[in-house]
Amino acid sequence: MNTRRRPSGGRIDRSRPISFSFNGRRYLGYQGDTLASALVANGVRLIGRSFKYHRPRGIFGSGAEEPNALVQVGEGARTVPNLKATQVELFEGLTARTINGWPSLRLDLYGISDKLGGLLPAGFYYKTFMWPRGWWARYERHIRKAAGLGRAPIDADPDHYDKRDVHCDVMVVGAGPAGLMAALSAGRSGATVIIADEQSEFGGSLLSGTGTVSSQPMSSWLAGMVEALSAMPEVRLLSRSTVTGYYDHNFLIIDERRTDHLARPDPRVSRERLWRVRAGQVVLATGAIERGLVFADNDRPGVMLASAVRTYLNRYAALPGRHGAVLTNNDSAYEAALDMQAAGLDVTALIDIRQRPAEGLLERAREAGIPVYPGHAVCGVRSGFSGMTDVELCRLTASGDDVLAYKGSVPCQVLAMSGGWNPTVHLHCQSGAEARFDEKLGCFVPGDSVQRARSAGAAKGIFDLGGCLADGVEAGRMAASAAGIAPAATDIPFAKMQEAMSIEPCWELPDGLPEGRGGKKFVDYQNDTLASDIRLAAREGYRSIEHVKRYTALGFGTDQGKTGNINGMAILARELDQSIAATGTTTFRPNYTPVTFGALAGRGIGTEFFDPVRRTAMHTWHVENGARFEDVGQWKRPWYYPLVGEDMAGAVARECLATRKGVGVLDASTLGKIDIQGADAAEFLNRVYTNNWAKLGIGRCRYGLMLGEDGMVMDDGVTARLGEQHYLMTTTTGGAAHVLGWLERWQQTEWPDLKVYFTSVTDRWAVVSMAGPNSRRLLQTLCDDIDLSAEALPFMSCRQGTVAGIAARVFRISFSGELAFEVNVCADFGAHLWTTIMEAGREYGATPYGTEAMHVLRAEKGYIIVGQDTDGSVTPGDLGMDWIVSKDKDFIGKRSLYRPDTIRGNRKQLVGLLTDDPEVRLPEGAQLVNEASTDYPVAMVGHVTSSYQSACLGHSIALALVKGGRSRKGGEVYAQLMSGEVIRATITDPLFYDPDNALQKT
Amino acid sequence: MLEIRCPWCGPRDQSEYSFGGEAHITRPLEPESLSDQQWGDYLFNRKNPKGRHAEQWCHSAGCGRWFNVLRDTVTYRIEKIYKVGQAPGTGDREG
Known part of the structure; x- marks a missing residue:
């Protein structure tokens, strides 16, 4: 039972005990605890094992900066x-486990790597496991297990997540003293304000402090402040909400965790919400994070940040030890020492690295009965089974660079240390602005803002409460004013002002021993990066901090080096004999803290919201009649319709034969359809198509080829002239949106003088294609107001009329080489048209066919599919389609057809291929060579683009692009397969069926 | 994510737009009279400046209209927004 809990005080609710488990053991905490504070209160000191050396680790910090106490929370899906125990709010029934340590935390067999530490320097894995070549995969599994972080859930995520887009005049990041005042002063002026804070409650440093604000105890002043903000309708307060990213044009992302702190969340509430904020002005009141000190064995459980010790004592009423010491290079840790002493945590030594701390500080410590050791340092740590017991004290030389004398040990269960404070400049830097090193403060502070933003309070390097409150008021006032709102007066609350905080930056403490002989000096706990690793990197020639980061792993991981980075940069600077300013920082990138994939995805998952499925009006019939579907863009298209017991090859062969011999029926609704109208429509078509459109009569259709300006085939399709100034263009299914955009772009940006308008009508029309010798007879039974005879409705013409009782457009066009009709009706009647045709077609043997049979039929005719037989590097000439390229007019891409590269002789050209064995089908994509040689490398001369077994012809057919192919007809090529098999094929015309094109004109 | 002011719809997120590359590249009136070099310049060569860049954007998920933007490629600051056909940098300064 909470052996380390103070009897009173703190922000926990002692009337609401909470039971939770850690590594399988049950513990008690209170409402208001974090997992970390509850473990501290239960005397649990060993939380995990380190990543590389498997050294025992305890809780180090109290928030987002925590590098050590990573846990796996919850079970199952x-x-x-890898959550930080310091950020996990306690709730009834919470279960958490250590993520590192095998087979168990206490008996960690990988701990041997600590003893071998000298053999595991920076870059060890790169240097050691990269040979022999190819063995990395074998090593990696074991290295990953040894280094293992937590495990991702395997099951589908049962929770839902959402997003909100919002605008505000002023976005305040952080609800500490400066942020609260900024929100209040901006809010009072009438600005719309969002104030977000990552913690469960507002207050920031006020939650951990002692003392008064405006003569009130901190907690009651804070409560009044939050109440005042909540009462302002234009101020939105978001707690448990981390501003994780600051992007261009004042766009910020907030990750709000809505239910993770609850034992039984309401399933209707989203687990997390991602706020996407476009802010007029931003106030960055993100505070500061204390940094540690680098000394021998500074990672032992019990070594903590002084600010964390204060937080556990004051906010959570939890004692991290019975007695302890303080190690500092600045004034701020004296507050921690006084708080420790007051809380009954006996301070055995206040070790100040500075030779002459301010007299006022020394006096306050002496009054409290704390022994102070100026000019001293810690040069070692003694540990028992579950954490430190003593620290080794030493006297420093006047310069502080070496040990003057060892002074024995001081009993110490918890060492509260402070190496100074780093303003949390992450968002400031993400916004594109620089951080500037301030020699006096010994830290990076925000440089000039480059977006509409300003930093305030500790984030700006103001480290006393009174200064932060005043600066917050000013920042809020200025933000409102910059947002164009007249600021209102806000009183500055009174808090004890402090002399400017004094610090003597110190990046590494000496232990008087040669490198490698003393205890390990950790710079980055999570990645087990040592001071010696950084020096090694410098000796090996690394100069840029970005490279040193990647070589030593400094600053990677879930904490992103929030406590250790600056120490590491300073150690590198010293090794390179240059200033910290010249060394600089690594790049601050989003996200500030890890964000779950669920939050990023939000509702945009699955086929409903992420990748929507498009279905035609006849889809239900296809499903009911056993169609197998294929995805074409977002469309579901019937691929083939197998009968019971029929495989795909059998179904496709049957569908093809039925079409060639009787009539096949195809759902062609997915073809892109663009309605084009306007006085200059014909002129426009002339410019975007390779052929001539000036003389196309009303009621006539024409096939067109569209090129990019580079002369390469981009899309194709049939366009019909419906009226004097009215055309209907069809495009490939996958190219519809692109083609519409293409047309719009040329019209708007290059030819705005042309009067022409484009409307996508793809979804408005359902299309049924009937192909085969019986198609005319079948259509005649359903249509009595159009003369369908070859004379009245010749090939490549169209009419409006009535089919199956519905107003319809009938096009006599063919993609199969057969006599064929395409009937377009309003999509609402698509299903009716289809079923009526299928019923009427029974006596003509009407057979539904899918995209596979459609492909076979068109390949038999040598009709290309753009994107299959072309790949963006194919000209009309390459396809043997010079007949469609006008010489008399300009069109997009024409000039490119005369570039040296497009007229050279050995371009790949479309040909047909026939295998020796009619049963052998060439694989699509197979590379073609001139000789069946194994003398590699073999020159490749082309590849197979389309290949099918043709039931009508009784043998396989293929289309291919072959260098100089048209002049090689009758010659041979070889397809060299991955299996090693070689297939010989003869080059032919890409036209296998009805070479005179007579059937489609009948 | 940039915030771009569509001349017809007002300020919207970048995700509603598509980028069209460098603006003011006029299609030659008589392509056939150009040398390979000249046609190649029109087709492939772009300024790609570090700094001020006149470029085309289309409000593709909105009104579908193309327009021109004068934008700094270093700071991403948008200086001018003006319609197709207007001279480079026409119009009022953006916020």
Whole structure:
């Protein structure tokens, strides 16, 4: 039972005990605890093992900066790995486990790597496991297990997530003293304000402090402040909400965790919500994070940030030890020492690295009965089974660079250390602005803002409460004013002002021993990066901090080096004999803290919201009649319709034969359809198609080829002239949106003088194609107001009329080489048209066919599919389609057809291929060579683009692009397969069926 | 994510737009009279400046209209927004 809990005080609710488990053991905490504070209160000191050396680790910080205490929370599909125990709010029934340590935390067999530490320097894995070549895969599994972080859930995520887009005049990031005042002063002026804070409650440093604001205890002043903000209708307060990214044009992302702190969340509430904020002005009141000190064995459980010790004592009423010491290079840790002493955590030594701390500080410490050791340092740590017991004290030389004398050990269960404070400049830097090193403060502070933003309070390097409150008021006032709102007066609350905080930056403490002989000095706990690793990197020639980061892993991981980075940069600077400013920082990138994939995806998952499925009006009939579907763009298209017991090859062969011999029926609704109208429509078509459109009569259709300006085939399709100034263009199914955009772009940006308008009508029309010798007879039974005879409705013409009782457009066009009709009706009647045709077609043997049979039929005719037989590097000439390229007019891409590269002789050209064995089908994509040689490398001369077994012809057919292919008809090529098999094929015309094109004109 | 002011719809997120590359590249009136070099320049060569860049954007998920933007490729600051056919940098300065 909470052996380390203070009897009173703190922000926990002692009337609401909470039972939770950690590594299988049950513990008690209170409402208001984090997992970390509850473990501290239960005397649990060993939380995990380190990543590389498997050293025991305890809780180090109290928030987002925590590098050590990573846990796996929850079970099953809802489990979350690698959470910081310092950020996990306690709730009834919470279960958490250590993520590292095998087979168990206490008996960790990989701990041997600590003893071998000298053999595991920076870059060890790169240097050691990269040979022999190809063995990395074998090593990696074991290295990953040894280094293992938590496990991602395997099951589908049962929760839902959402997003909101919002605008505001002023976005305030952080609800500490400066942020609260900024929100209040901006809010009072009437600005719309969002104030977000990552913690469960607002207050920031006020939650952990002692003392008064405006003569009130901090907690009651804070409560009043939050109440005042909540009462302002234009101020939105978001807690448990981390501003994780600051992007261009004042766009910020907030990750709000809505239910993770609840034992039984309402399933209707989204687990997380991602706020996408476009802010007029931004106030960055993100505070500061304390940094540690680098000394021998500074990672032992019990070594903590002084700010964290204060937080556990004051906010959570939890004692991290019975007695302890303080190690500092600045004034701020004296507050921690006084708080420790007051809380009954006996301070055995206040070790100040500075030779002459301010007299006022020394006096306050002496009054509290704390022994102070100026000019001293810690040069070692003694540990028992579950954490530190003593620290080794030493006297420093006047310069502080070496040990003057060892002074024995001081009993110490918890060492509260402070190496100074780093303003949390992450978002400021993400916004594109620089951080500037301030020699006096010994830290990076925000440089000039480059977006509409300003930093305030500790984030700006103001480290006393009174200064932060005042700066917050000013920042809020200025933000409102910059947002164009007249600011209102806001009183500055009174808090004890402090002399400017004094610090003597210190990046590494000496232990008087040669490198490698003393205890390990950790710079980055999560990645087990040592001071010696950084020096090694410098000796090996690394100069840029970005490279040193990647070589030593400094600053990677879930904490992104929030406590250790600056120490590491300073150690590198010293090794390179240059200033910290010249060394600089690594790049601050989003996200500030990890964000779950669920939050990023939001509702945009699955086929409903992420990748929507498009279905034609006849889809239900296809499903009911056993169609197998294929995805074409977002469309579901019937691929083939197998009968019972029929395989795909059998179904496709049957569908093809039925079409060639009787009549086949195809759902062609997915073809792109663009309605084009206007006085200059014909002129426009002339410019975008390769052929001539000036003389196309009303009621006539024409096939067109569209090129990019580079002369390469981009799309194709039939366009019909419906009226004097009215055309209907069809495009490939996949190219519809692109073609519409293409037309719009040319019209708007290049030829705005042309009067022509484009409307996508793809979804408005359902299209049934009937192909085969019986198609005319079948259509005649359903249509009595159009003369369908060859004379009245010749090939490549169209009429309006009535089919199956519905107003219809009938096009006599063919993609199969057969006599064929395409009937277009309003999509609402598509299903009716289809079923009527299928019923009427029974006596003509009407057979539904899918895209596979459609492909076979068109390949038998040598009709290309753009995107299959072309790949963006194919000209009309390459396809043997010079007949469609006008010489008399300009069109997009024409000039490119005369570039040296497009007229050279050995371009790949479309040909047909026939295999020796009619049963052998060439694989699509197979590379073609001139000789069946194994003398590699073999020159490749082309590839197979389309290949099918043709039931009508009784043998396989293929289309291919072959270098100089048209002049090689009758010659041979070889397809060299991955299996090693070689197939010989003869080059032919890409036209296998009805070479005179007579059937489609009948 | 940039915020771009569509001349017809007002300010919207970048995700509603598509980028069209460098603006003010006029299609030659008589392509056939150009040398390969000249046609190649029109087809392939772009300024790609570090700094001020006149470029085309289309409000593709909105009104579908193309327009021109004068934008700094270093700071991403948008200086001018003006219609197709207007001279480079026409119009009022953006916020």
